[in-house]
Amino acid sequence: RIVQDIADRIEPGTRFLLDGDPSGEENDRWNLLRTVGCAAAFLITFILELFGIIGHETSAIVFIAVFVLAGADTIVSALRGILHGDIFGEAFRMTVATVGAVLIGQYTEAAAVMVFFSVGELLEDYAVGSSRRRISGLLDMAPKVAHVETLMGVKDVDPESVSVGDVISVRPGELIPLDGIVVRGSTELDTSALTGESIPVTVDTGYKALSGSLNISGTISVRVTDTFHDSTITRIMEMMQDAGDKKAKSERFITRFARYYTPIVCLLELLVAVIPILLGMDAKDWIYRALTFLVLSCPCALVISIPMTIMSGIGCASSHGILIKGGNYLEMLSQVDTMAFDKTGTLTEGRFSVVDVVSDERDLIEKVSSALECNSNHPLAKAVCREFGGSDLTAEDIREIPGKGMSGVIGSTMAYAGNSRLMSDLGFDVDDPEGRSSIHIVYDGRYLGHIDLEDTPKDNAKTTLSELKRLGVRRTVMLTGDKDSIAKDVSSRLDMDEYRASMLPQDKMASVEELIEDSDGCTVFVGDGINDSPTLRRADIGISMGQIGSDTALEASDIIIAGDDLSKIPLAMRISRRTMSIVKQNIALSLGMKVAVLALTLFGMSEMWYAVIADVGACILAIVNSLRALNL
Incomplete structure (x- = not known):
């Protein structure tokens, strides 16, 4: 009862059924039989009158009966709307238009409009239901047992x-x-x-x-x-x-547009009815034209099809392992100007390998580094742990030093593992090999040496960046904590526009803020969804790669790409652009058909039932067109 009261305040006549309620199918069956019966009665009577087999009085009685039977639900909804103060509801407008047609003796028109409207409602319900089932079929993957x-x-x-x-x-x-x-x-x-x-x-x-x-x-x-x-x-x-709650600009525009469209068309309808009569023109003819305007005053094609198109695009992306958290992000993807990337694990394989150990105490440096690094999730640390295995030394009081390395106590001795910046803080002036990443080890106040590692760009990184350029991304930037020589080497191999090296997490976020200021459109940051959470949140769009099961990635990112395939980024952009293209097509189709029929009506070249056909037809075509966004 509470739900029904709330629904009636929003859309009078809305009917709720409990899950599994058989009355839903019975009601649908009754509506179908009633609509088919009314349509058949109307068509047969129209043909019989056309050929003079029955008279005008007989056909008028049948047409009025068809009008009442086919429009019963619409008339009841209109009365409920009046009780709730909804004078711009679709049911109210349709009822006023058809009752007005009856009052001026246009019985055929009144019956035809209600029959076509009922048929249109059935087709719309089928199209909407079909599209929702297709979308939910892509998203409903939850096992039941x-x-x-x-x-x-x-x-x-x-x-x-x-x-x-x-x-x-x-x-x-x-x-x-x-x-x-x-x-x-x-x-x-x-x-x-x-x-x-x-x-x-x-x-x-x-x-x-x-x-x-x-x-x-x-x-x-x-x-x-x-x-x-x-x-x-x-x-x-x-x-x-939840993606449906984050509306695209186009969805918000349509909501605002619908708020003004109906009152404006109703005002035009009033002017069309009153002004010609004051000028001495035929009252019946202009009232009829005004009533036809009223039929065209519903923007349902836009209100239904635009959100459906957006959700279809999101559903399409999800079928490719691209999870988009809202229509706003899907729309923004079509307007990307600048794209920044984390290096390790995003542009590169993120699987470092040890290529050299430079130390006079190799056995000790391996044990100390393993004792520390096997407690870290950093890609460099994982490579060291993988290469040297476990250590017979145990580190305690282990602490991460953001952007520099880590420390720990082995026995009673302090140990450090990190980059040249950490070494500088400790008072050691060290150099890194050109084009390599290095982990420097300090133990008991002594510099033991360094472990050199290499990472390679992903196979499709260069082609992906080239495709992004073809899609209109003006600027590609690599942000990395690695030293300049490594960043320069990777950036050059991938033909990136620029790179920024030796960056701490806060430096990356500051760089993204700077890129946003300099961008002519949307700024995207692509990272791993774990180490770059603040930067992902700061970008216009944060995209995380490969962290489908990570709480941090799901919370910090606007788009999550399952797996580590970079080519899904341009794929997401193509899905976005195709979806927004379909949105524009639906807007043009819906408004174009309405404006055309409004113009024809104004010049007396359109019948009321043409208006209904145009209105319902535009809605059905827009809904069917929106389903194209499900496939790419």
Whole structure:
């Protein structure tokens, strides 16, 4: 009752059904039968009168009956609208126009308008329902059941009731319902619903299994690490559903436009009815034209199709593993002027390898570096840990020194691992090899030497940047904490416009602010979604790469690209531009048809039912056109 009261204040006559309520299908069936029956009665009567088989009085009775039966719901909605003070509602305008036609003796017109309007409503409902099902089909990936392993056997339960630590069984052909770690079995996972990648991923014991992935081959047991509400698939779906709340400028414009369009057309209708009569022209003819204006005063084609087009574009992007958090970001992607990139892991592979150890105490430097670096998630630290393995030394009181390195206590001895800036702070004047990254080690106040590492650009980095240029991105900038020689080398190999080296996290954010000031359009920052969270938030659009299961990435980024494929960035831009092109087409189509019929009506060259056909036709064409944004 509360929901119904609220809905009636927004749109009188809105009808709510409980999920699974069979009366919904019965009501749809009744509306279809009634509309088809009225349309058949109207057509038969029209033909019989046209050939003189029945008289005008008989046809008038049938037409009035058709008008009342076909327009019953519309008339009731109009009366509800009057009670709620809604005099610009579609039902009210349609009722006034057709009742006016009856009063001036245009029975055929009144019946035709109500029949066409009812047919149009059915077609609109079908088109909207079909498009929503297609969009929700792309986004609704949540599994409906989880097989929990218990001492009594396997129990099927709702995924929402599964607790962290429970072990669930996932069979071939099933979706993984919750995030977890594989504890038994091995299989291949189809992660295309999350990443857009069609190549299966092989997982074994100890591997992370993300919810929403499809198990292809073997049965696996997964120990749950996140509740259903915290799992990847749930957070992605919530994010996509929330995307509708972040309106594109075009959506906000249409909302404002609709607010003024209907009153203006109604004012024109009043002028069309009154002024000619005051000038002594035929009152019946001009009242009829004014009523036709009233039929055209609804901007429903725009109000329905524009948001649908935006959501279709977001749905298309999600099918390619590109998660866009709002229509505003989708629209802004079509206006990108400057794009800044983090280097490591974004433009480069982010998988460093140790190429040299420069030290007179190689064994000690390996042990000290492992003891410190194996406690860090930094790509350089991971490379050192991977190369040297664990250490028989244990570091305690480990501290990250942002943009410089880390420190720790080994035994009772202070140790440091970091770049040349950290060494400078410690009083050591060191040089880095040209074109390489280095980790310098200080132990017990002594400089032990440095470990040299290399990273290489991703295979498609250069072609992606070239394609961005072709799409109109004026300026590409690389922001990195690496020294100048490394930044210069990578920037040159990728043909970037500029680079900025030796940057701390706060320096990157300041650079993005500067780029925004200098930009003629939208400024984008692309990073890993974890180490660059403040910079991602500061950019007009923050894009994170490869962190589909990361809380930080989902919160800090406006767009999340699953996997590390850079080519999805220009793909996202193409989806954005195609979507906005369809938005413009729908605006032109809807307004063009209305303006054309309004002009014809003003000069007495249009019938009222033409107006209904134009109004409904524009709406249906715009809705169908919006579905094109689902595919690229």
